[in-house]
Amino acid sequence: MKKILFKSGLVALTAISVISCKKGSENVEISKPLLIVGQSISDTILPKLDGSGNAIPLKGTMLAGKTYHIKADVTINQGDTLYIQPGVTVLIEGDGQSAKTSPTIYVNGSLVSDGSKTAQNWFTVMETSTVKKSNPTYKDDAANDPAFKGYWGGFQCGPNASLLLLRWSHVEYTGSTWGENAKDYGAKSGDAKFTIFMNSTGAQKGSLIVEDSWFYGSKDDGIRPNNIYMSIMRNTFSKMGGTGGEATNIKDGVYGDMAYNLTYGIATNGLKTSGDIGKPMVVNIYNNTVVNCGFRQTKATRNGSINTETNAGGFIYNNIIVNCKAGLRISYASEKGKPSDTLNTMYNNNLTAIGRGNAMGGAEQYMVFIEPNQFTQKQSYDLNGYVNGPVASNGTNAGTNTANDSLKYDPMFVNYDMAAMSLERNYRVNQIPAGADFHLKSNSPAIGAGVFATGTGKNAYPKKASAxxxxxxxxxxxxxxxxxxxxxxxxxxxxxxGAFPTDNSGNQHTY
Known part of the structure; x- marks a missing residue:
């Protein structure tokens, strides 16, 4: 048995290999070894209780192929690790009616869900006669769609949590309410829990790694961290936020990257970064695809695709925004936010396309390429229909959106009709259509329009020595x-x- 050293202590690594040979052949196939951290978890009803009826903290390894039932809150203690092998299903028995009847996974140590492309992991609610799951018929019905019921509490990380890693994992139906321990997580009793909350206040920043995973259905924000390092890569977010909320809402003290994510039908923004007064943060946002976002949030100053606010900086490049309430916003002011960190912000080579330039009816806002009177300007290699105006003394830009440029910047996805999806109320659809394909057709203007490591001219990596x-x-x-x-x-x-480049190196999901 080989031993490896991990951040949360000494753990055992067990390799289980399967060898198969074909008669008359020299070929030998060896499967990927399965890792075991600590002890295997054979009990499938969790949490286990001690003699006094208290929940026993969870640690060790959930085993491939098993289905585990979470019937009440589970906790991973500081210094402990819960490792989840590929091909595990975790069914949470929650109803969204109260904090006590809607289990939460509390991470004070480390949790690693190590799914794979061929053996994905699942964290979802157990369906019953009274707890119903969503289905494709719910396209724009936040009041009744089970996706927004908040059946369980997601992953809530304590101040000294070391690592939360989700790989090839499905996370569904989160957003149950906080109870008596709300203040320990910066919330109030009755608030909806975020799908993932992580706020390091200890001596070291924790790490959040989310890659190749799916997030479906939440009452409020999906990923909401403070004071951590992170990497959020190649994920799919849909039906996040009932009447408000982002797929990712990244807060002060966070440093990292968000790239190759698809956000579809999000209440407010697909991707948002926002620091605080005296508390900066820097997150790079690149090669994401943001579609049909912003229309369940009725407040006018919350934007609707990619948004940076108070003291937020980063490189923002190579993104595609389609049929959203508004394009990229580098904020000067909003209902909650104050100015972005423009010194430590660079952006260019982004495509924003809207189905039409007219009002969408009723109290709905226009779809616009860029919201005027913010810091955002059309950059040299951007593809959108915004015309820069004069820059005011405070740095804001009073430009105009060209209605006749509706449809002009269609990225030409393989199977998503931008024009058709803007008609009537199709732009509000939050269910990814079956068979949708956000790869690029051969004549797409998005091909060859991005910055990359060896690029030159318009494709050169950005630099800003003064930042x-x-x-x-x-x-x-x-x-x-x-x-x-x-x-x-x-x-x-x-x-x-975008998230689906022609060399197939980005997001690997199909719909």
Whole structure:
């Protein structure tokens, strides 16, 4: 037995190999070894209780092929690790009616869900006669769609949590309410829990690594961290936030990268970064595809695709935004936010396309390429229908959106009709259509329009010598551990825009 040293202690690594030979052949096939951290968890009804009826903290390894039932809150203690082999299903027995009847996974140590492309892991609610799951018929019905019921509490990380890593994992139906322990997590009793909350207040920042995973259905924000290092790569987010909320809402003290994610039908923004007064943060946002976002949030100043606010900086490149309430916003002001960190922000080579330039009816806002009177301007290699106006003394830009440029910047996805999906109320659909394909057709303007490591001219990597944070952290950052079971598998910026480049190196999901 080989021993490896991990952050949370000494753990055992057991390799289980399967060898098969064909008669008359010299070929030998060896399966990928399965890792065991600590003791195997054979009990499938969790949590186990001690003699006094108290829940026993969870640690060790959930085993491939098993289905585990979570019937009440489970906790991973500081210094302990819960490792989940590929091909595990975790059914949470929650109803969304109260904190006590809607279990939460509390991570004070480390949790690693190590799914694979061929053996994915699942964290979902157990369906019953009264707890119903969503289905494709719920396209725009936040009041009744079970996706927004908040059946369980997601992953709530304590101040000294070391690592939360989700790989090839499905996370569904989160957002149950907080109870008596709300203040320990910066919330109030009755607030909806975020799908993932992580806020390091200890001596070391924790790490959040989320890659190749699916997030479906939440009452509020999906990923909501503070004071950590992170890598969020190649994921799919849909039906996040009932009447408000983002797929990712990244807060002060966070450094890292968000890339190759598809966000579809999100209440407010697909991707948002926001620091605080005196508390900066820098996150690179590149090669994402953001579709049909912003229309369940009725407040006018919350934007609707990619949004940066108070003291937030980073490189923002190679993104595609389609049929959203508004394109990229580098904020000067909003209902909650104050100015972004424009010194430590660079952006260009982004495509924003809207189905039409007219009002969408009723109280709905226009779809716009860029919201005027913010810091955002159309950059030299952007593809959108915004015309820059005069720059005010405070740095804001009073430009105009060209209605006749509706449809002009269609990225030409393989199977998503931008024009058809803007008609009537199709732009509000939050269910990814079956068979949708966000790869690029051969004549797409997004092909070859991105910055990449060896690019020159319009494709050259951005640099800003006057920006200390951008210079210090780089593009991409790679601030979390790289490679292996406990590290990130990062994807660098691509010559094509969006999450699904033509070399198939980005997001691997099909719909």
């Amino acid at each position: 200390p944070s951008l210079t210090q952290y780089g593009f991409p950052m790679k601030v979390v551990a790289q490679g292996g079971t406990f590290g990130a598998n990062m994807s660098a910026p691509n010559k094509d825009l």
